[in-house]
Amino acid sequence: LKTRAVRKGDRYVVDGQKVWISTAQVADNILLLARTTPLDEVKKPTHGLSLFYTQIDRETVKIHEIEKMGRKAVDSNEIFFEGFEIPVEDRIGEEGEGFKYILEGMNPERILMAAEATGLGFAALDKAKTYAAERNVFNRPIGQNQGIQHPLARNWMNLEAAWLMVQRAAWEYDTGKPCGASANAAKYLAGEAGFDACQQAVMTHGGFGYAREYHVERYLRESLIPRIAPVSPQLVLCFIAERVLGLPKSY
Numbered sequence: 001l002k003t004r005a006v007r008k009g010d011r012y013v014v015d016g017q018k019v020w021i022s023t024a025q026v027a028d029n030i031l032l033l034a035r036t037t038p039l040d041e042v043k044k045p046t047h048g049l050s051l052f053y054t055q056i057d058r059e060t061v062k063i064h065e066i067e068k069m070g071r072k073a074v075d076s077n078e079i080f081f082e083g084f085e086i087p088v089e090d091r092i093g094e095e096g097e098g099f100k101y102i103l104e105g106m107n108p109e110r111i112l113m114a115a116e117a118t119g120l121g122f123a124a125l126d127k128a129k130t131y132a133a134e135r136n137v138f139n140r141p142i143g144q145n146q147g148i149q150h151p152l153a154r155n156w157m158n159l160e161a162a163w164l165m166v167q168r169a170a171w172e173y174d175t176g177k178p179c180g181a182s183a184n185a186a187k188y189l190a191g192e193a194g195f196d197a198c199q200q201a202v203m204t205h206g207g208f209g210y211a212r213e214y215h216v217e218r219y220l221r222e223s224l225i226p227r228i229a230p231v232s233p234q235l236v237l238c239f240i241a242e243r244v245l246g247l248p249k250s251y
């Protein structure tokens with residue numbers, strides 16, 4: 001994390017850039033994590049970061065929208081800070097402790113995205129099941145073929161299993177227990193199960209899977225987001241390998 005916030009009297013001056021920042025086209029305020037102590041002066045890269053909640057000044061903050069394949073209702077942006085000033089009173093908590101504060105929100109965000117992925121997968125499965133029962137080819141519903149049934153049955157099992165992990169993670173979080181492993185596992189399992197179900201729903205619809213009319217093409221596009229964000233599946237695997245299995249850090 002390279003965006004710098006340098007203290008000058010009663011203000012911080014911010015220079016740097018961020019990417020994939022949601023709703024910056026319409027937002028008045030920004031929650032910003034920036035480096036207040038240079039990297040070579042801290043013991044760990046997560047130290048020396050500070051958190052701010054402040055008003056966006058569009059003169060010194062340049063915002064460019066990223067065109068994307070889905071999620072059109074929420075704009076995503078690249079942001080460039082060029083001498084952006086933040087009053088000291090807009091800092092949240094202690095200087096240098098920002099990463100600790102932001103970490104608090106990461107596990108619930110993973111659980112939330114996992115729930116979204118599961119819901120999307122079940123919605124797609126519902127469409128696929130309905131179409132498979134209704135569409136007749138060679139005088140019988142396509143859903144009478146095991147080649148159609150079995151992938152959908154697998155989707156259901158994987159979605160149900162992912163949903164159990166989502167609930168376990170949510171329960172751990174709600175009851176104040178450590179939930180990092182389950183939140184990451186839920187995000188991974190739900191992201192993959194949701195994507196697989198959406199892809200299978202498109203294939204079950206044949207050519208009409210590609211048509212907008214049945215919505216499954218949209219579900220497939222949307223299902224890529226909880227697969228990629230807020231943490232990639234590969235980095236979840238790294239987390240589980242390191243923090244749960246005790247293997248050496250690989251990156």
Ligand SMILES: Cc1cc2nc3c(=O)[nH]c(=O)nc-3n(C[C@H](O)[C@H](O)[C@H](O)COP(=O)(O)OP(=O)(O)OC[C@H]3O[C@@H](n4cnc5c(N)ncnc54)[C@H](O)[C@@H]3O)c2cc1C
Nearest residue numbers: 019020021022071076225228229230231232233234235251
């Ligand atoms: C629609 C959308 C909205 C988003 N909204 C936000 C937002 O509001 N706020 C925000 O902060 N972020 C947001 N993001 C960013 C998102 O969290 C990141 O894109 C995501 O975490 C992946 O990081 P990256 O893009 O830097 O990928 P990279 O780190 O560049 O990784 C690229 C690929 O390489 C793999 N990879 C990287 N390192 C390793 C390794 N050591 N071993 C194996 N594989 C590796 C990754 O898993 C991935 O597959 C959003 C992204 C999208 C698409």
